[in-house]
Every structure is written in structure tokens, then in C-alpha cells.
Amino acid sequence: MPSLDIRVEPAGPADAGEILTVQRAAYVAEAQLYGDPFILPLVESLDQVRGVLSGAAVVLVARHGDRLAGAVQGRVREQTCLVGRHVVAPDLQGHGIGTRLMRAIEDAVAGRAETLALSTGHLSDGNLRLYRRLGYTETHRERFAAHLTLVHMRKKLPPPA
Secondary structure, X not given: OOOXXXXXXXXXXXXXXXXXXXXXXXHHHHHHHHOOOOOHHHHOOHHHHHHHHHOOOEEEEEEEOOEEEEEEEEEEEOOEEEEEEEEEOXXXXXXXXXXXHHHXXXXXXXXXXXXXEEEEEOOOHHHHHHHXXXXXXXXXXXXXXXXXXXXXXXXXXOOOO
């Protein structure tokens, strides 16, 4: 697929509604894959997204023109950045936006974190391929529910130059 003109930038409070919309659209496929319409990203409220944006998390958005195309968030704790809510609008997937967001979050926390950690579902083959391609390695699996095993992954960041 052709690459799109995408810019990645820090999210602001005004982005909360669009982030929630893209997040819900992106997680519908995950909900269908696992047969669970109540996964956390689908039931999160606008106020909860606003809370994340006003807190200490690093939240980045990808824009295609004026449109919010994707987002990712990271929370640094004890030299580890916990990456979550990595989403791309379904109709824009496959254009490298997810990769750009992951590289941008790595750059944004460099110097504050030595390692990035994330998890994804065991059936989420596209996510697993992407994270492995970006250098994340599986550390362990955790049975989260009867229908879901979380695959935990980590990546060590190079030391700051």
C-alpha cells in the first residue's frame, strides 16, 4: 500500500473525543476476535480518556491531514514505559501508521525509560507480527480469561547518545 502523509505529535485535551472514537473503531475487531464486547478500550469513557490526557502519560497521535488516524500512550514507571492503547483507524491500517506511532513513543520516552513493555492478545497475529518486527520479544504469557491469554513483550532501548 502507498504510504500516507502522516505527522505524529503530542495529544492535547481537545483530542480526547477523536482518540476515543478511533480507539473504539480499532478495538471492535479485537472484540470480535475474542468474542468479548466488554474489553476495556471499548468501555472506557470520554472522561477516562480526558484523565489520561491530563495526567503524566505520554500520549501521541498520528494525523492524516486534519483527521486523527491513530494514537498510542505510554506511562513511565521505574525506567519502564508501559505502552498501551496503540490504535490505528481500521480504514488506514496497513500504511505504516502503527509503526510510526511505536517508533515515536520510543523516541518520546528515550532517556526516561530503559525498557518498553506491552501486551496483546494471543490471537492478535497482526499485533504480534508488528511488535516482533520492531524488536519486541515475548517474556511470558498470562491467562487473563477463559478466552484470552495476554502475550507480554519487552524491548530494551539503546542508551542515550
